[in-house]
Amino acid sequence: MTIEHTELIKIRKPLTDDQLLFAANVLRNGGLVAFPTETVYGLGANAYDEAAVAAIFEAKGRPSDNPLIVHVPSPDKIEALTTGSLDQAKMLMSAYSPGPLTVVLRRSKLVPDIVTAGLDTVAIRIPAHDTALRLLKLADVPVAAPSANRSGRPSPTRAAHVYEDLAGLIPCIIDDGACSYGLESTVLDLTGKKPVILRPGAVTADQIEAVIGIRPILAAGLTDDEQTPRAPGMKYRHYAPNANVLIAYGDKSEDRARQINKLVAECLHEANQTQISGNIRIGLFSSRKTREMIRIDNIPSVNFAASTDVKGLNHSDKLEIIFFDYASEPRADAAASELFFALREFDEIGVDMIIAEALPEDGMGLAYMNRLTKAAGGGEAPKHRAGGKT
Numbered sequence: 001m002t003i004e005h006t007e008l009i010k011i012r013k014p015l016t017d018d019q020l021l022f023a024a025n026v027l028r029n030g031g032l033v034a035f036p037t038e039t040v041y042g043l044g045a046n047a048y049d050e051a052a053v054a055a056i057f058e059a060k061g062r063p064s065d066n067p068l069i070v071h072v073p074s075p076d077k078i079e080a081l082t083t084g085s086l087d088q089a090k091m092l093m094s095a096y097s098p099g100p101l102t103v104v105l106r107r108s109k110l111v112p113d114i115v116t117a118g119l120d121t122v123a124i125r126i127p128a129h130d131t132a133l134r135l136l137k138l139a140d141v142p143v144a145a146p147s148a149n150r151s152g153r154p155s156p157t158r159a160a161h162v163y164e165d166l167a168g169l170i171p172c173i174i175d176d177g178a179c180s181y182g183l184e185s186t187v188l189d190l191t192g193k194k195p196v197i198l199r200p201g202a203v204t205a206d207q208i209e210a211v212i213g214i215r216p217i218l219a220a221g222l223t224d225d226e227q228t229p230r231a232p233g234m235k236y237r238h239y240a241p242n243a244n245v246l247i248a249y250g251d252k253s254e255d256r257a258r259q260i261n262k263l264v265a266e267c268l269h270e271a272n273q274t275q276i277s278g279n280i281r282i283g284l285f286s287s288r289k290t291r292e293m294i295r296i297d298n299i300p301s302v303n304f305a306a307s308t309d310v311k312g313l314n315h316s317d318k319l320e321i322i323f324f325d326y327a328s329e330p331r332a333d334a335a336a337s338e339l340f341f342a343l344r345e346f347d348e349i350g351v352d353m354i355i356a357e358a359l360p361e362d363g364m365g366l367a368y369m370n371r372l373t374k375a376a377g378g379g380e381a382p383k384h385r386a387g388g389k390t
């Protein structure tokens, strides 16, 4: 279904209800609204309205067996959507909600099948974002919302990304700047014997354990049979830019810089073998510290002649490295918040290959590496993986 006009609401501060009334009415009338949260932009519909929720799947091109997260403005709205014990959920919510934590609970009859992909569980989150909370209160219905990208594209961290993917397909986008975390929420399943992190995010296993006294298992630690019913949608290729993504592993910046060198060299070698003509463009996502350790001297952002100093390169092909420094030092929170943005930028520029810096898998690093590995081709080892896993 196409829409004649996509209304773009640019939020001005101070935030007032009247800026959001149009969007709240779209939701109440069964329409779709893309809205900002602290994680990524969401594409929302009234969770009680099956036709409205069906329109989310259509606009995104999302497979119908991939369930949605239901967004509410406060903990008192959770009871109507669920059955069973809320003890752990309440403890966690009082510690980390509003915030980037989604809890999976037994659903009530009020939640339509289409929201949960037929599961008997429902995922619920309270976003820590003024505009989102105000919109949810005004709409006064629970809002089912996945990320507001076309299925398979990196999640949107700015309204412009939503516009790029969904203009002409949805009636309204609220623009309130960049999302602070830039990665989707932690999804925690509380319906089994033990809590399970189905998707790592900014709320970590340590933080969850500190509140409920039980260490959650990572979904990757479950057998396939245990995982399939619990982690629906995880099988899909997510966060994929057009270009291939290679990951530069290594314990320290200098190790990763060496890997970047090696990957660049391999990439050029392959281009030579296959006699690709013209410039090779590589998008490099790393910290400035790591980039500055790469031994390619004076990488300009355009038309760098690769014959200078890359070990093993002695031909005259033109290499263009477009670098995106996510921060001065290697830091997972900064890398996480810029990753999807950078992947989209590289797509727009039209790079042939993306190389991204690996980071240690602790804290936000676990979520960052989870998304990066998916961008690099899912759970499979990337073809070009080099160096030890950090």
Ligand code: AMP
Pocket (backbone or CB within 6 Å): 066, 067, 068, 069, 104, 116, 119, 121, 122, 123, 145, 146, 147, 184, 187, 189, 198, 199, 230, 231, 232, 233, 234
């Ligand atoms: P998105 O916000 O686009 O990343 O999509 C929401 C994600 O939340 C889905 O891909 C699922 O992984 C997860 N999710 C939603 N509902 C459930 C549920 N009932 N059980 C387990 N995971 C869920």
Ligand code: MG
Pocket (backbone or CB within 6 Å): 146, 147, 155
């Ligand atoms: Mg998504």
